[in-house]
Amino acid sequence: MLNLSLVKHALMAAALMLPACFANAHQYTAGALEIAHPWSQELPPNAPTVAAYFIIKNTGDTADRLLSADTPIAEKAEIHEHVMQGDLMKMQRVPTVDVPAGGTVTFAPMAYHVMLFNLKDRSLLQDGKRFPLTLHFEKAGAVQVDVNVQKQAPGASKETSHAH
Numbered sequence: 001m002l003n004l005s006l007v008k009h010a011l012m013a014a015a016l017m018l019p020a021c022f023a024n025a026h027q028y029t030a031g032a033l034e035i036a037h038p039w040s041q042e043l044p045p046n047a048p049t050v051a052a053y054f055i056i057k058n059t060g061d062t063a064d065r066l067l068s069a070d071t072p073i074a075e076k077a078e079i080h081e082h083v084m085q086g087d088l089m090k091m092q093r094v095p096t097v098d099v100p101a102g103g104t105v106t107f108a109p110m111a112y113h114v115m116l117f118n119l120k121d122r123s124l125l126q127d128g129k130r131f132p133l134t135l136h137f138e139k140a141g142a143v144q145v146d147v148n149v150q151k152q153a154p155g156a157s158k159e160t161s162h163a164h
Contacts, residue, residue, distance in 0.1 A: 026148065030140040032060025033099065038147040039154060042127045050125060051080075051113040052133055052147050057104045065138040066097040066105075071147075073131045075118035082110045091115075099137075109153060127151045 028035045038054040052071075058064060069077040078093050089110070097112055099105050107113050114133065124131040130146040137143065 026146065028143055028145050030137065030143040031064075032058055032062070033064060033137065033140045033143070034059060035135065035143060035145055037154060038133060038145040040125070040131075040147050040149050041153065042149055042151050043122070043125045045122070048117075048119070050074075050116050050119065051109070052077075052116065053107045053109065053113055053153075054145065054147075055104060055106050056099050058099045058101055061101045062139065063101050063103075064099045064140055066099060066135060067138055068136045069114045069133055070136075071116060071131060071133045073119060073121040073124055074116035075120065076116070077133070078115050078117070079112065080115045081112045096138075125149055 026037060028038075034057040036055040036057065038052060040050055040052045043050050052069075056066065066079065069079065071077055079095075079097055080091050081094050082089055082091050084090075094112075097105060105112065119125070121131070123129070127150055129149045131149070132144055133147050134142050134144045
């Protein structure tokens with residue numbers, strides 16, 4: 001027999017924990033594109049670059065393309081991907097990233113990512129801080145997101161391959 005008092009307490013505890021689960025989650029919409037949980041990992045003080053990650057979902061029936069990115073905290077931002085060349089995993093710059101109609105593209109460690117070079121403002125690269133990043137799409141236009149800096153990768157972005 002089900003103990004209703006126990007179920008009631010379990011539901012209350014779960015409800016109280018929901019805000020904590022979504023405290024770092026944030027999503028942006030531009031036309032048919034949804035950009036979910038932009039994040040970056042906290043940097044050691046002398047790291048020369050940082051990467052930004054996010055997930056782009058295209059809910060429309062027309063493809064779009066990520067053309068570039070920029071941020072005021074770095075002199076330069078480039079779209080990169082990791083690829084296997086022989087037995088070596090290498091990072092290389094890509095000119096654009098296609099976002100297929102009805103598809104999802106994951107920017108994650110060891111996959112697509114936005115590399116930020118010549119960092120100007122390291123004060124925003126500490127756990128719990130955020131910095132602005134503008135993503136430039138062919139059809140959706142410029143979309144500014146806030147990148148959440150955190151000590152570890154979020155559980156949802158631990159994929160290591162492109163999700164198309």
